Amino acid sequence: MSAYWVSLYVEITDEQKLAAYAQLAGPALTGAGGRFLARGMPEEVYEAGQRTRTVVVEFDSIEAAQAAHDSPAYQEALAALDGGAVRDLRIVPGA
Numbered sequence: 001m002s003a004y005w006v007s008l009y010v011e012i013t014d015e016q017k018l019a020a021y022a023q024l025a026g027p028a029l030t031g032a033g034g035r036f037l038a039r040g041m042p043e044e045v046y047e048a049g050q051r052t053r054t055v056v057v058e059f060d061s062i063e064a065a066q067a068a069h070d071s072p073a074y075q076e077a078l079a080a081l082d083g084g085a086v087r088d089l090r091i092v093p094g095a
Contacts, residue, residue, distance in 0.1 A: 002094035017084025037049035
């Protein structure tokens with residue numbers, strides 16, 4: 001069953017750190033089998049929606065998404081982020 005990695009950027013506190021993270025995170029996630037489906041600011045929000053940068057990455061399974069997060073390559077990306085953003089990250093199973 002597929003799985004989705006959903007990141008919501010609640011606050012970006014350092015654009016340079018975010019850029020350094022993005023340079024490392026993209027290859028780390030695609031190298032782990034992730035496929036970027038969406039990334040950017042919302043075109044529209046409804047109900048309690050917030051205008052926060054959102055990233056959705058598809059993986060073949062929950063385990064693959066978890067392994068991508070825990071990989072040395074992604075951990076290096078997180079170290080580069082180093083407080084440059086406040087994020088809500090979740091991995092959810094596909095329907």
